[in-house]
Amino acid sequence: MSSAKKNVDKPVAGDLGEELEAFRKYLKNHGFRVTREREAIAESILRNHEHFDVDELFMSLRSKKPISKASIYRAIPLMIQSGLLAEVYLEDGHMHYEKVYGRELHSHLRCLNCRRVLEFSAPELAQVEKRICRQEGFKSVGNKFEIWGYCSNCQDEKK
Amino acid sequence: MSSAKKNVDKPVAGDLGEELEAFRKYLKNHGFRVTREREAIAESILRNHEHFDVDELFMSLRSKKPISKASIYRAIPLMIQSGLLAEVYLEDGHMHYEKVYGRELHSHLRCLNCRRVLEFSAPELAQVEKRICRQEGFKSVGNKFEIWGYCSNCQDEKK
DNA sequence: ATCATTGCAAAAGCTTTGCATAAGA
């Protein structure tokens, strides 16, 4: 998926820097500090994690820059408020997150039988979002749409 | 909201019986037993709780028919699978549920600043759901749409 | 008469928090 040479010496490449910059700006504007930990977390997400949970993030940071889970948990609300992340769903007793920044959020089909989650995209949702926000005077940071039921393999389970 | 006389002697009135019946049928078809506890839980939800969490349900059952939280937790997956309920969001560290049966599911606007949740309805979502399900061969039981951001009172917080 | 379900209490996790230390600004 990634090319052999990845310029690991340049930690922030291309437009990833822009997104990181937006996060830094958010922190400064709100009186939070820009720390290496917060940068490492945000960078890891921007680079590697469309979809993740706290433990995955913790493990993947472990090799480069170990960061305590407490700090990860403390960074998450900041990243959500800055529009970088969204909570997507609770599964197996813990929360899963999804990168929002610079990406159309995916929607999910969840099978109640096999628990699989399929992604799909539905461009109309952007219009619905726009209309509702205009109506309600709401400033949107992100959205999600989810359908649950039975996937094609599990239809028989639903008698 | 409710009229003075409510016929409390007839525990299941009107079309509520139909919905309860559907739940009973689900249980039987899947080899689960129809117990008083499950009936009391389902009835309470159908009658009183558009929106609730486990503790609220526990408290409201307490007076009529006390049921342990363990049993409530064990009943919830059954009610979700039968199409009676949906998980709607995790807030303050616990899950909130919403009645689905016989009701168009509401969608939510969540303010990241004041944490308020506003409801809205968007009929187009039903069409999106239909189309996606046809495309994917998915049998839907319910859906939810959520937008997060800043409500009209909290726009200034997002600098 | 079986065997699933209930209730209780204990266990299991995930997430949060207190406090001393480290490090942004």
Place this chain on the structure above:
DNA sequence: TCTTATGCAAAGCTTTTGCAATGAT
């Protein structure tokens, strides 16, 4: 230098689970 952030470990919570007793079929 002054505060805020981090890490560690303990505490807090909701949710799950084991087991004996109960109850549905």
